[in-house]
Amino acid sequence: MAAIPETTIAEPSGQEQLKSFQRDSFIELNGRERAFALIDGGTGREILGPFDRLESPWLVQQNITPQFDDGCIIVRGKIGGADAVVIAMEPAFQGGSLGEVSGAKICAALELACRDSKNGKPTSAVFLLETGGVRLPEANLGLAAVAEICSAVLELRHHAPIVCISAGSVGSFGGMSLIAGLASYVIMTPEGRLGLNGPEVIEQEHGIEEFDSRDRALIWAIDGGEQRFATGLADVLVRDDISQLCNAVRAVLKSGLPTIHRSQQIQLFKERVAKLNTEKQIEPCELRNAWKREEGK
């Protein structure tokens, strides 16, 4: 075996290079680990955890195994020294879907964060959206919960920022994505996705010509973190790395409430939509030019 010439691989720089590739993946964590990863060390406390055994009353009736936390993890604690509640959807349970119990957990947590905020203890909310939306076996109670959560988010938003993260694996789809629309800040990774109708559903409704759900490049070009960031719909784009996500959350929370929320910019989006050429499909790259994010934002 020929010796490797010393000049081609300089050992220290090689190590540095390797180090730059090493990351602690956030996506590989489960919902509970993700929630605790964002909280300042030692300050996190889960509320209505699995030992409280609040589970869906509807799934058993349909021969579906429920889960003691109903796939939703609520952790109170500090982030960057300030009070916060993290709300994580567990992607591995029923596709991160929202049922009656998880919906009520989220809604009540937001109300309490709002109450505390009004009482001089501003408590922000951070959502980890890995969700397919409404849990269909609980259909109408899931949809009702989305409406109730939207209302509670808007209420809290007067007092403390709401942050939505779509880090990746399941992505954020269905009604729960409205929360991202209402959020003060949206943080994504390139692996994250944010949309309303999942590709399979569009294909089912209008055929493969409308949306080829097997075309992963197309899906990410439309719903992916890089696209949502480039078009100003997400505020921060970070790599799938625990410390980068933690820093991003701390940075946006530190900047406080935005002067105007994205979902209040009706005229801006109305004008943008009016200018779209709807004769053909909208090319994601063209949208990046039309909806270019403002410098420094």
Add this chain to the structure above:
Amino acid sequence: MSPNNLSIRGRHWFELLTAQKDQPSSDSPKSVLKADAKLGDQLARFLCIVPDPEARFPMVREGEVGLEEAYALATYVKEVSDSHTSGPRRPIIAVVDVKSQAYGRREETAAIYHAAATAADAYATARKLGHPVITLVVGQALSGGFLTHGYQANRILAFDDPGVVIHAMHKEAAARVTRRTVAELDSLAKTVIPLSYDIKDFAKLGILHELLSVKNVENPAAEDVNHVKERLIAAIDDARNKPTDLSIRWESPAAATSRKATLETRKAMFAQWDNN
């Protein structure tokens, strides 16, 4: 249904309740009807989404709620809350017959989730400011379409009629996604109330304020229209005197039995939040 199979219920009831045709404005889609009309002695803003077979976006032509519809609704709702100066706040009436949100690639690309959120924001904000927001479901109220148009109301009224459906997803798609046949889904829905497509079952969830009996929804007599107006006025009065949040939905008598898990979860959350 009209000959081309598009629902005409929304437009029909919008015109009956407002005694007006839509006054189209140049910068908004023809699928969004808006009128200010008297309900009793107060002026109310009526809003409705209707099919426009010539709509610019192909996936909204059957009455789905798309990007333009959502931003137009947000604009019209905000107009009302912004223009308030003094006295009682003006009611907003959402006449609802929406088969769904728009399922399209154009809509996903241009972030329909955000458009839906914008409309929900406008409705909820108006409600919190004290505008009675009353939803009247005259036909379908499905999924993201309903989240965008109607589900943020203080009070939801619906016709007790087989053509009225409030649901998370239309039946065929829900059966497909949950890997059941439509017959299996129907049979399960008899015991699992939130699955049911029957408006009488939906009423058992406690989310509806009132189920309205109308003799003929498609072709109502004057007395039916007057009855609906009376109930809308009663709902407005009720909303004016109660909290502006959505708590009435889980604190209703029907919710005490059908949403036990909601109530238990809320109670437990309130108990644990402060305790270590």
